[in-house]
Amino acid sequence: MLSSSLLEGLNPEQRQACEITEGPLLVLAGAGSGKTRVLVHRIAYLIGACGIPPESVLAVTFTNKAAGEMRERVEKILGPEAGGVFVSTFHSACVRILRREAGHLGLARGFAIYDEADSLAGVKEALRRLGLDPKLHEPRRLRWRIDQWKNAGVLPAAAAAAAGDLDARRSAEVYAAYQRVLAEQNALDFGDLILQTTELFARFPEVLAWYRRRWQYVLVDEYQDTNRVQYRLVQQLSAGHRNLCVVGDPNQSIYGWRGADVRNILEFSRDHPDARVVALERNYRSTKPILGAASAVVANNRGPQARLWTEREDGDLVEVYEAVDDRDEAQFVIRQILVAAREDGRAFGEFAIFYRTNAQSRPFEEALLEHDVPYTVVGGVRFYERAEVKDALAYLRVLVNPADGMGLRRILNSPPRGIGKATLERAEALAAERGTTLLAALREIAAGAGGARSVTKLREFLTLLDELCDEVRSLSPADALSRLLDRTGYLAHLARQATPEAEARVENLRELLTGAEDFAAANAGVGDDERSVIELFLDQVALVSDLDAWTDRSDRVSLMTAHTAKGLEFPVVFLVGLEEGLLPHAASARDAVGVEEERRLCYVGMTRAMERLTLTFASERRRYGSRTFAAPSRFLSEIPDALVRSGSVSAPAPRRSARDPGRSLDYSLGHDSADEAGSIRVGLRVRHPIFGEGSVLAVRGTGQACKLDVRFDRVGVKTVLLRFANLEPV
């Protein structure tokens, strides 16, 4: 294939980022500058033009969605030849490596991957063993601390060595005990996936050498979000050949709280003195006002700023809406959506609502439901974290890895089968005493004499487990799940309840089965002889996020946090809740570093917008039951006035109707008093002499041209000219 055709359509900088194939390369890719495009074309160029075998290329991303997209787009250019490229997330890549090399680390191949809940339970178990009171030593805090250590690449011994005060020493002890718990249960938590891989490479150079030889070209996406262990991993893999290309944008570093270290990207050139640097500064996504507003906000952070430019001259000003409260905020946004859908013929899929915290989605969901607008919430309570889904998967987990204590705990008595707390505690004590797994302890109790009810029940459970193990092993994930839900009586138990909640759970399990079927279909033949399809399925569910399942749907409004929105784009964006304490969030706004990250988050949210950006804030908000009041976010005042239109807050007073001044609308209704004659708020109830009563959906234009969209109770939505309509307030 001709190299020129592979790089066709790229601008000079993008092209450069593809053509510098050898040695370290830093690509500073501003928002909307075609970063993915560069990564895709670079891979295609390496293979198609330079003759690099696809198997020699490793591309690492943070989300499965990004990995999938990249793989797909490379294949589109190169065809099936591209199949050999290894495109993966950090976590999936490490799982692949660890499964293969498990023996080196003393792990069994079927090790479990513990999620946050399992990990928290592990911390509690560690506390129990150390005789520490969980009331005094908050498990959540400790878990977080351990996670930070792992993100920083610190093992228990190092944590203990560096511990200054008593609290740190104790935390390090818990860390060590927690690691022992994981080891006994043949499990790794999320942080371990990366950390243990770097340990593997550090301790077994010959293993590292193999991977280095295999991956001669390494690409890393979203490099500004890498933490120290990920940095170390990337260094290990690329240290030999040094063909390392990292792509990122310091302005979009928003995961510092999770251990990401923006220095990784800022100091790339220091780490690699011979590194080449390419800056992509042309934005292809947003109009000038949007890009200008976003850039102005982020310019308040210290440090040098990349300057982005766009040729999209035209475009609406950024709109700012002051809502009375969170309900009003939601109503405003939904009405704006309805108007734009109708007036501009936009599909619902063109709209996105971004917020700081997941809890903010509720009023929007209510308003969307009220107006029959289809929507999807991305994130929040994740599907695979629902109790019933976790239960079902826990059965599979235990069948695959009998040492999985957390999984076993989950299923031991769900559905309820007469094995309660007492039996569990007895088994746990026995397991600790003998140094065996929980399952082995349970077996020992069951083998013992005595016909106590609980022991009989336990025997029944263990028999069931053994039978299931035989029956299910060779089945597909979906068949296996279906069989065990039936055989364990799990479904029957739910059906017996006959409540709406139970019904919803059954529905979720059905969805899980569908997901399992899809997985098997998509991975037909992939199940190698080493690992069953069930095991591969379990890996996948442990590593997918909600975003990965989100597909571009043209018919639904998308709701998500600004964090989740990174990497996406929408024609019309609403960034809501721009209040002090929320964005910037109070928990992050203590120090300058925290505020700067919040500011970048705001920047990320704003730069997702292609054509229209609306920012909203509410002066009053219901939060955990009670009212809270907040000032507008400082970020709002950082946007130049010239780029803002706040017209939707209030409509400037039109001429009073000379004919009937008294009966026409009193413009002082509404909440603001400072400017002009007052306002007509969206949501206001009005009466029209002919159409009757209705509520204002939207206010467009000003002065003589001010038009209202009103949904009349009797005749539906009409657009009226305020000047002529003779509206009365109701």
Add this chain to the structure above:
DNA sequence: CGGTAATTCGTTTTT
């Protein structure tokens, strides 16, 4: 032991 009632609890963002 199981289920329900009462109370406590915390509330940022998540691969």
Add this chain to the structure above:
DNA sequence: CGAATTACCG
């Protein structure tokens, strides 16, 4: 305010 743990009774 809602989830999630705990208390208590059948």
